Amino acid sequence: MEYQVIIVGAGPAGIFAALTLAQAGIDRVLVIEQGRDLCDRQRSEDMLCGWGGAGAFSDGKLTLSPEVGGSLGDFIDTKSLYALLERADGIYVEHGAPDRMFGAMSPRIEDLADRARLADLELVPVRIRHIGTDNCRIVLDRLQKTLADRVEIRPRCQVQTLLVEHGRIRGVKLADGQILDSRFVIAAPGRSGASWMKGQAEALGLKTRASPVDIGVRVELPAVILKDITDTSYESKLIYYSKTFDDKVRTFCMNPYGEVVTEKNGEITTVNGHSYAERKSANTNFAILVSSAFTEPFDDPIAYGLYIARLANLLGKGAIIQRLGDLLAGRRSNHARIARCLTRPTLAEAIPGDLSFVFPYRLLLSIIEMLQALEKLAPGVYSRHTLLYGVEVKFYSNRIHVSREMETEVANLFAIGDGAGITRGLLQASVSGIMAGEAVASRFRQ
Numbered sequence: 536m537e538y539q540v541i542i543v544g545a546g547p548a549g550i551f552a553a554l555t556l557a558q559a560g561i562d563r564v565l566v567i568e569q570g571r572d573l574c575d576r577q578r579s580e581d582m583l584c585g586w587g588g589a590g591a592f593s594d595g596k597l598t599l600s601p602e603v604g605g606s607l608g609d610f611i612d613t614k615s616l617y618a619l620l621e622r623a624d625g626i627y628v629e630h631g632a633p634d635r636m637f638g639a640m641s642p643r644i645e646d647l648a649d650r651a652r653l654a655d656l657e658l659v660p661v662r663i664r665h666i667g668t669d670n671c672r673i674v675l676d677r678l679q680k681t682l683a684d685r686v687e688i689r690p691r692c693q694v695q696t697l698l699v700e701h702g703r704i705r706g707v708k709l710a711d712g713q714i715l716d717s718r719f720v721i722a723a724p725g726r727s728g729a730s731w732m733k734g735q736a737e738a739l740g741l742k743t744r745a746s747p748v749d750i751g752v753r754v755e756l757p758a759v760i761l762k763d764i765t766d767t768s769y770e771s772k773l774i775y776y777s778k779t780f781d782d783k784v785r786t787f788c789m790n791p792y793g794e795v796v797t798e799k800n801g802e803i804t805t806v807n808g809h810s811y812a813e814r815k816s817a818n819t820n821f822a823i824l825v826s827s828a829f830t831e832p833f834d835d836p837i838a839y840g841l842y843i844a845r846l847a848n849l850l851g852k853g854a855i856i857q858r859l860g861d862l863l864a865g866r867r868s869n870h871a872r873i874a875r876c877l878t879r880p881t882l883a884e885a886i887p888g889d890l891s892f893v894f895p896y897r898l899l900l901s902i903i904e905m906l907q908a909l910e911k912l913a914p915g916v917y918s919r920h921t922l923l924y925g926v927e928v929k930f931y932s933n934r935i936h937v938s939r940e941m942e943t944e945v946a947n948l949f950a951i952g953d954g955a956g957i958t959r960g961l962l963q964a965s966v967s968g969i970m971a972g973e974a975v976a977s978r979f980r981q
């Protein structure tokens with residue numbers, strides 16, 4: 536065999552798989568990455584592809600929680616998962632991530648969790664290490680240097696096909712037609728490679744399952760209303776099960792003193808939020824997302840999410856903004872009403888409109904019920920002057936069926952990270968790499 540292990544994709548999942556194999560002394564490991572080397576990457580051109588994958592221009596928030604950023608808890612017990620999250624986090628720190636950790640359990644957080652419970656909400660306490668976008672490049676560069684003499688890295692090289700013989704992986708075919716033999720292949724193609732992964736899974740007859748789509752709104756209100764919460768915990772994750780539909784509704788990506796922004800997803804415009812170190816607004820924004828899953832005859836949550844986003848764009852010619860008071864009174868917002876709103880919008884380009892034309896009853900009611908629950912925890916959230924921007928949508932890759940070791944139904948073919956639909960964040964993606972790396976290394980010892 537030319538190679539012992541080929542890793543497809545140099546995002547956090549692929550990098551941590553390579554590190555684990557190198558530490559175990561496995562030689563002839565090749566990392567193939569379709570994007571550019573880190574030093575040649577430009578945010579505007581290759582945001583998702585290249586050394587570091589989607590992590591390179593990310594915010595670099597490492598979330599040390601089994602419940603956030605992936606589903607690895609479905610494969611290993613909570614204690615072992617915590618240990619692996621700590622281990623991956625330690626590797627980031629060794630390579631330059633800041634020492635400071637936010638969100639450690641404290642009496643204030645415990646008190647917040649108790650008050651959340653009284654409001655029918657579950658506070659998921661999360662510890663976060665914030666690398667920051669600028670530092671991400673430094674950390675990823677150091678990780679590459681650690682690996683440089685121990686594994687082969689090929690940037691600007693795309694894997695076209697996974698080659699399988701008699702139910703066992705035997706290598707890969709590259710886009711230029713070259714065939715590389717390998718005893719093991721670890722596929723870590725990320726969200727940008729999700730459709731490629733889906734195609735390969737179909738061709739190989741691998742079992743997959745559609746992941747739920749998360750659809751909702753970006754909420755904006757004066758920062759003082761949530762100050763108690765945002766001062767207490769760096770990032771609050773609050774979960775609610777809607778009264779009427781029992782749907783899982785959650786807050787996501789809370790940005791104290793931040794700004795609402797639009798995001799282009801192909802032809803579709805959606806909303807998101809940021810907070811900047813140097814620029815502070817008077818508002819806090821966060822998303823309220825409702826998870827929707829389907830069974831049959833329709834099981835394409837991504838198509839459903841795109842449909843809702845397209846509908847918002849059709850009606851609003853882009854992002855829509857509405858005062859909560861207008862939504863509840865059954866009327867659209869217009870420029871005059873937004874001008875009278877006590878919450879000053881930070882996203883000027885959003886068009887005043889009516890979100891009740893966009894969201895199905897089920898989603899709209901779940902969002903309203905969540906706002907009512909939040910009102911009990913932070914009075915002022917359910918104000919007429921709270922602004923809602925639509926729509927925010929989070930798509931996730933189809934989930935590939937893998938074993939506890941991350942091995943697919945094809946022997947010696949492993950699938951990890953966001954592209955396999957198993958993770959959604961930097962740290963769990965990294966841990967999935969460690970898990971696959973360890974499983975492969977253990978086979979060499981057998």
Ligand SMILES: Cc1cc2nc3c(=O)[nH]c(=O)nc-3n(C[C@H](O)[C@H](O)[C@H](O)COP(=O)(O)OP(=O)(O)OC[C@H]3O[C@@H](n4cnc5c(N)ncnc54)[C@H](O)[C@@H]3O)c2cc1C
Nearest residue numbers: 544546547548569584588589596694725728952953960961
């Ligand atoms: C703007 C932004 C901000 C984010 N902020 C955070 C954050 O603060 N905290 C957090 O936890 N997460 C964050 N994320 C998510 C995080 O970046 C991802 O969860 C993580 O990078 C997933 O790692 P991965 O290795 O599975 O995939 P990726 O990082 O997507 O890497 C996959 C790599 O595989 C390559 N590839 C794909 N197909 C092929 C092929 N056929 N041949 C060769 N190479 C291939 C791709 O080019 C890519 O480089 C953010 C994401 C974005 C986009």
